[in-house]
Amino acid sequence: MSSFFLSVVRNGALCVLAAAALTSTVASAAPAEVRWAQWKTTEVGEKMMTDLKAAFEKENPDVTLTLVDSPFTGFHDKAVVLFQAKKLPDVLLVQVDWVAEFADLGMLEPLDDWIAKEPKSFMDNIPVTFHQKWRGTRAARSRCSTTPRSSRMPGSPGRRRPGTSTWQSPGR
Numbered sequence: 001m002s003s004f005f006l007s008v009v010r011n012g013a014l015c016v017l018a019a020a021a022l023t024s025t026v027a028s029a030a031p032a033e034v035r036w037a038q039w040k041t042t043e044v045g046e047k048m049m050t051d052l053k054a055a056f057e058k059e060n061p062d063v064t065l066t067l068v069d070s071p072f073t074g075f076h077d078k079a080v081v082l083f084q085a086k087k088l089p090d091v092l093l094v095q096v097d098w099v100a101e102f103a104d105l106g107m108l109e110p111l112d113d114w115i116a117k118e119p120k121s122f123m124d125n126i127p128v129t130f131h132q133k134w135r136g137t138r139a140a141r142s143r144c145s146t147t148p149r150s151s152r153m154p155g156s157p158g159r160r161r162p163g164t165s166t167w168q169s170p171g172r
Contacts, residue, residue, distance in 0.1 A: 031061070033063075033065075034065050034066065034090045036068060037075075037088070037092045039072040049067055053065050076095070076098055083107045
């Protein structure tokens with residue numbers, strides 16, 4: 001399993017834990033339900049997400065985790081519409097480039113006050129980068145890389161670098 005995927009799942013689980021902290025303050029005989037909107041069941045398979053849910057509920061018997069799965073395609077827009085309809089689940093898996101937009105829309109709640117209530121050891125599980133309060137709106141850009149696959153792209157068979165006999169020039 002890739003470290004990127006494990007990081008996504010770990011961060012998602014941390015979000016679920018934060019939501020559980022929000023709901024665990026309400027005393028009740030029945031377990032609290034935390035609804036987690038995500039696309040991972042579709043992406044990585046139901047077994048993995050069922051195992052994650054079972055592990056979470058084992059550690060948090062007072063919380064029932066409900067996975068609200070939707071395909072990634074359209075997930076962003078669906079989340080915005082659910083928020084506008086006041087039907088957004090308790091926890092939302094988001095892409096990094098959605099965070100600033102969702103914060104500006106009021107879809108996200110700052111966790112500073114909730115984290116402050118946790119024992120000091122809680123922060124041992126959080127990368128040091130996040131041991132500060134963020135101010136303002138932060139935006140992130142991502143880069144894409146592609147591999148030439150078409151004969152029309154530079155570096156592909158059948159294409160030549162201008163002024164050379166091949167793309168593999170001497171001295172390169």
